[in-house]
Amino acid sequence: MASDASTALAVRQKVQLFLDAARTGNFDLFKKLATQLDEEGKGVAATVAAVKDANKRGALHFAAREGRTEVCKYLLEELNLGDVDVKDDDGETPLLHAARQGHIITAKYLIDRGANPAASSELGATSLHHAAGIGNIELLNFLISKGVDVDSQSDAGTPLIWAAGHGQQDAVKALLEHHANPNAETDDNITPLLSSVAAGSLPCLEILIQAGANANVSAGGVTPLHIAAENGSIEIINCLLKAGADPNASDEDGLKPVQVAAARGNRGAVEILFPLTSVQDLPDWSVDGIIKHMQSEASKLQEEADVPKKRDLHKAETIEVTLEAKKKSLEAKSRGEEAFKRKDYIMAVDAYTQAIDLDPNDATLLSNRSLCWIRLGQADQALADAKACRALRPDWPKACYREGAALRLLQKFEEAANAFYEGVQLDPENKELVNAFREAVEAGRKFHATEQQKS
Numbered sequence: 001m002a003s004d005a006s007t008a009l010a011v012r013q014k015v016q017l018f019l020d021a022a023r024t025g026n027f028d029l030f031k032k033l034a035t036q037l038d039e040e041g042k043g044v045a046a047t048v049a050a051v052k053d054a055n056k057r058g059a060l061h062f063a064a065r066e067g068r069t070e071v072c073k074y075l076l077e078e079l080n081l082g083d084v085d086v087k088d089d090d091g092e093t094p095l096l097h098a099a100r101q102g103h104i105i106t107a108k109y110l111i112d113r114g115a116n117p118a119a120s121s122e123l124g125a126t127s128l129h130h131a132a133g134i135g136n137i138e139l140l141n142f143l144i145s146k147g148v149d150v151d152s153q154s155d156a157g158t159p160l161i162w163a164a165g166h167g168q169q170d171a172v173k174a175l176l177e178h179h180a181n182p183n184a185e186t187d188d189n190i191t192p193l194l195s196s197v198a199a200g201s202l203p204c205l206e207i208l209i210q211a212g213a214n215a216n217v218s219a220g221g222v223t224p225l226h227i228a229a230e231n232g233s234i235e236i237i238n239c240l241l242k243a244g245a246d247p248n249a250s251d252e253d254g255l256k257p258v259q260v261a262a263a264r265g266n267r268g269a270v271e272i273l274f275p276l277t278s279v280q281d282l283p284d285w286s287v288d289g290i291i292k293h294m295q296s297e298a299s300k301l302q303e304e305a306d307v308p309k310k311r312d313l314h315k316a317e318t319i320e321v322t323l324e325a326k327k328k329s330l331e332a333k334s335r336g337e338e339a340f341k342r343k344d345y346i347m348a349v350d351a352y353t354q355a356i357d358l359d360p361n362d363a364t365l366l367s368n369r370s371l372c373w374i375r376l377g378q379a380d381q382a383l384a385d386a387k388a389c390r391a392l393r394p395d396w397p398k399a400c401y402r403e404g405a406a407l408r409l410l411q412k413f414e415e416a417a418n419a420f421y422e423g424v425q426l427d428p429e430n431k432e433l434v435n436a437f438r439e440a441v442e443a444g445r446k447f448h449a450t451e452q453q454k455s
Contacts, residue, residue, distance in 0.1 A: 015051055016346040022059035022075075025068040030059075045079040054335075055354050057088040064094035064110065067103030076113050085117045092124035094161035099127035104139045117146040124154030132159035132175060140175070141448035150180045157186040157195070165195035169203040172196075180212040189219040199225040202235050215243040221252035229273065232266030237273070247276040256280070262294035329358035333365060336372075345372045363392040363399065370402045374409060382406035397427040404436055413444030 014033060021030035031044075038047040052058050060081060063071035072094070075081045085093045095115040098106040107127065111117050120126045128148045129140040140159075144150055151158050156165075160180040163171035172192070176182060185191050193213040198205035209215065215224060225245040228236040237257075241247065247257055258277045261269035267287070274287050283295050336351035350368040359365065366389035373382035383406035390399040399424030407416035420437035427433060 012344070013346045015053070015261050016350050018051060019053055019057075019059060019062050019350075022068065022071055023062040023066045025063070025066070025071050027071070027074070030071070043286045048075065048079055049081050052088075053350050053354075055089045058086060060084075060086060061088055061092075061097050064103070064106055065097035065101055067098065067101060068105075069106045069109050071115075072106060072109060084110060084113050091120070092159065093119045095119060095127055096121060096125070096130065097144075099130040099139060100134075101135045101140065102131070102134050104136065104142065107139060108142065111146060117143050118148045118152065120152070120154065123156070124152075125156070126152050126154070126159075128152060128159045129156075129162050130153055132163035132168065132171045133165070133166045135171045137167070137170055137174050140171060144178050150175060150178045151184055153184075153186075155186075157190055158184045158192070160184060160192045161186065161190060161195050163203065164192040164204045164208065165199050167196070167199045167201035167204055169201065169207060172204045172207050176207065176211045182211040183217070185217075189217065189247050191217045193217060193220075194219055194224055194227070197227045197233075197236055197240070200231060200233055200236070202233075202239060205236060205239055209239070209243045213246040216249065217238050218249070221250070223251070223257070225249065225257040226251055226255075226260050226271045228267050229261035229266065230264050232261065232264065232269050234268050234272065237269055241272075241276070247273050258290060259294050262290040263297070265291065265295060267291065329355045329362065329365075332358065333368075335364075336368060340368070340372065343375075345375045348372045349376070358398045361392060363389045365397065366392070367398055367402050370406065374405055377409070379406050379409035383410065395426060397423040397430055397433060399423075400426065401408055401433055401436065405442065408436075408440055408443070413440050416440040417444060 014037060018030065018033040018037060021027075021033060032371075034044045034048050034051075034283070035049060037043055039157055042050075060072060060075050062068075063075065076084060085095070087093055093115065095107055095110045095117070096119065098110060118128075126142065126143075126148060128143045128150070129152070131143060139280055141349055154162075156162065158180065160172065160182070161184065163175060182193070190214065193205065193208045193215065194217060196208055199370060215344045217224065223245065225237065225240050225247060228247070250256055251260070253350060255263075256273075256277055258273035259268055259280075261273060270287050274290065278289075279285055282289060283292075284293070299382045332351050332355035336348045336355060339345070339348035339351055349369055349372045352365050352372065356362070356369065366385045370382045370385035370389060373379070373385060383403065386399065386402035386406050390403055393399055400419050404416045404419035404423065407413075407419055417437055417440040420433055420440055423433040424430065424437055
């Protein structure tokens with residue numbers, strides 16, 4: 001039994017190394033492992049086509065996701081892999097993976113080889129949705145030129161809703177130039193304008209209003225003005241009012257925008273909305289009176305509602321990271337943690353990679369994968385994850401530690417010491433960071449001394 005388990009683990013590790021070789025473009029290792037994996041003598045092409053990770057992603061998915069066009073050419077032209085639109089567990093094709101990362105050269109190549117430019121995932125997202133969400137105008141225009149429907153629907157709306165929800169004003173403008181519907185709605189009545197307000201993007205909002213977007217649309221009783229009032233966005237409130245937004249619209253709780261602003265303590269918003277709002281039955285109908293009353297009621301309302309407020313239309317929830325995707329991300333993270341405990345770092349990397357694909361804004365996932373790369377001795381990849389982690393959470397001491405650890409593995413001791421020191425500044429009582437900083441400084445001294453002796 002132990003022998004069988006060891007054999008299975010060895011195979012899983014070899015599969016992960018193989019897929020990682022496709023991702024990094026390491027042809028020599030890729031071909032070597034493909035041969036080793038062809039234990040049944042089916043041939044390299046058949047073996048490569050059959051090898052998948054736990055999410056049914058193959059070498060072509062990984063190569064496309066990282067923009068490894070040459071690897072894609074090898075797979076499709078030399079090995080003659082048949083299905084350029086092969087789908088993973090989420091219904092995503094290699095083209096979708098390439099588009100999500102903005103790899104236009106790879107995307108164009110895949111389409112030239114027959115990939116369906118309008119292919120969608122299980123959630124309905126096409127490559128155009130991803131191009132719009134990241135603001136890649138060249139890719140966006142190319143996909144539309146290939147016949148992709150500018151108003152194609154996904155669970156999170158049209159490409160225009162994605163672009164607006166990510167604050168991609170150039171993409172919003174480009175899509176409207178291609179006659180995208182400025183008032184397209186999701187099943188939950190989310191529109192591009194609502195998404196732009198939830199994202200706090202005044203430029204996108206102004207472009208959409210100019211294109212004829214409805215400023216009084218309602219999603220579950222919540223209007224754009226309610227969202228802006230809750231966020232305290234003065235410029236957006238003024239823009240909406242100028243476009244005809246109704247300050248007297250009530251949400252499902254019977255609250256007007258001025259009351260929502262007061263409950264959040266957004267005095268500036270209250271002052272703008274107060275003179276435009278019809279008199280309400282409150283003990284003191286004044287700016288101060290509304291704020292005092294609403295804040296006293298806020299805690300009661302929160303206790304009554306044991307769920308998040310409907311008006312909390314966060315960008316991540318309304319645009320791309322659905323609740324189902326978040327659930328899958330947490331499941332993949334759990335698999336990664338279990339694999340790490342078993343010291344199966346390759347399997348852990350695979351699980352964390354799946355989790356990151358589903359929820360790219362979770363810095364913890366990048367931190368965990370960085371540690372796995374360190375345990376595997378892959379310093380460059382550990383450093384890339386650590387830097388991405390710090391970009392998401394610049395004030396997180398652990399992110400500094402991860403970056404320092406990767407730099408130390410690369411023998412860049414001075415840079416490592418700087419990273420550790422930045423972490424110490426954030427958390428002076430963190431003994432692990434303090435010790436790591438001292439060790440990096442000492443290691444740097446010894447390293448330079450050795451180099452001087454050699455010369």
